[in-house]
Amino acid sequence: MTAMKFAGRTAAALGLLLVVGLAVGCSSDDEEATATTTATAAAGTTVQVEITEYVVKPSVLSVPHGSVTFVAKNAGTLEHELVIVRSDADLGALTLVADGSKVDENAIDAVGEIAELDVGAEGSETFELAAGRYLLICNVEAHYTSGMVVAFTVD
Ligand SMILES: [Cu+2]
Secondary structure: OOHHHHHHHHHHHHHHHHHHHHHHOOOHHHHHHHHHHHHHHHHOEEEEEEEEOOEEEEOOOEEOOEEEEEEEEEOOOOOEEEEEEEOOOOOOOOOEOOOOOOEOOOOOEEEEEEEEEOOOOEEEEEEEEOOEEEEEEOOOOOOOOOOOEEEEEEO
């Protein structure tokens, strides 16, 4: 066949495949994307963290070191956030700002955070965590001092 005919037949065949793909509502591209997402998640650990007044409640209290994804859900009635702090300090012993309203973020080793979460909102971030002890806190004004802190261990 000529190159023109071949190109025409190929285009027609691709068109037919596209129609078939749309008709069954599922293309091979979608399946590959799903498989890749699953493989990536399996390589690390995911921790669900429920945040309410005034409790930070992770689904597990320790994880293996490496890639850790925190999925924080604000199940309360006020804005909250989740800050991951590397610290060996007692739960209530982090340094506060001068007026005592919140933790001094310049005085801590913050790995990262999921910033201000509106009521009902969910946010997630992935961090590479080395073995050690951490504190998960909410540093919205007066929330840490109201008990929004929990110890978290990375093995
Ligand atoms: Cu809070």
